[in-house]
Amino acid sequence: MKxxxxxLIGIITLAFSMSIISTTYSRYAADANGDVTFDFAxxxxxxxxxxxxxxxxxxxxxxxxxxxxxNVAAGKLAPSSLGYYDIEIDATNVxxxxxxxxxxxxxxxxxxxIKSYTIDDGEEIEIEDNKIDESFDYDxxxxxxxxxxxxxxxxxxxxxxMGNEEDSSYAATHDSVTITTNLSFEQxxx
Numbered sequence: 001m002k003x004x005x006x007x008l009i010g011i012i013t014l015a016f017s018m019s020i021i022s023t024t025y026s027r028y029a030a031d032a033n034g035d036v037t038f039d040f041a042x043x044x045x046x047x048x049x050x051x052x053x054x055x056x057x058x059x060x061x062x063x064x065x066x067x068x069x070x071n072v073a074a075g076k077l078a079p080s081s082l083g084y085y086d087i088e089i090d091a092t093n094v095x096x097x098x099x100x101x102x103x104x105x106x107x108x109x110x111x112x113x114i115k116s117y118t119i120d121d122g123e124e125i126e127i128e129d130n131k132i133d134e135s136f137d138y139d140x141x142x143x144x145x146x147x148x149x150x151x152x153x154x155x156x157x158x159x160x161x162m163g164n165e166e167d168s169s170y171a172a173t174h175d176s177v178t179i180t181t182n183l184s185f186e187q188x189x190x
């Protein structure tokens with residue numbers, strides 16, 4: 001019987017030791033998951049009040065301003081006329097840096113020259129090859145950016161490409177002349 005008691009005490013001791021060891025060396029496990037949400041940067045550009053990022057606007061009406069000249073009727077274009085037109089870029093809802101590519105086309109009338117431009121009434125910059133390429137960096141946001149494009153109907157012999165007869169003929173056969181302004185915006189990437 002002593003042997004049985006010894007075996008029983010041994011089994012109880014072994015069971016007790018195993019329970020202590022199993023809690024001491026137990027492995028803990030837990031699971032969790034979470035969602036990471038990112039907000040997209042805004043990209044909405046308005047040109048003269050029209051949302052061009054919607055994909056619905058194909059053509060914009062841009063009104064020229066012809067500088068008054070005592071020899072020409074108000075608002076009319078003739079040799080020696082100077083003028084400008086504004087492109088108002090509302091970038092209030094743009095949250096990325098972007099590049100602007102602007103091309104100007106006037107193949108109808110050689111003496112009507114696109115001369116220069118300004119940004120927000122800043123320094124006048126000469127236009128080369130009828131192209132404007134500007135970069136706008138996002139710092140703390142944009143507002144409205146105004147690009148003013150200046151044009152002139154050259155009428156001096158050293159600058160003109162059309163003579164007086166060609167000027168007269170063109171004006172007699174056309175009611176107006178058009179400068180096509182193509183704008184392209186592209187987000188800058190690093």
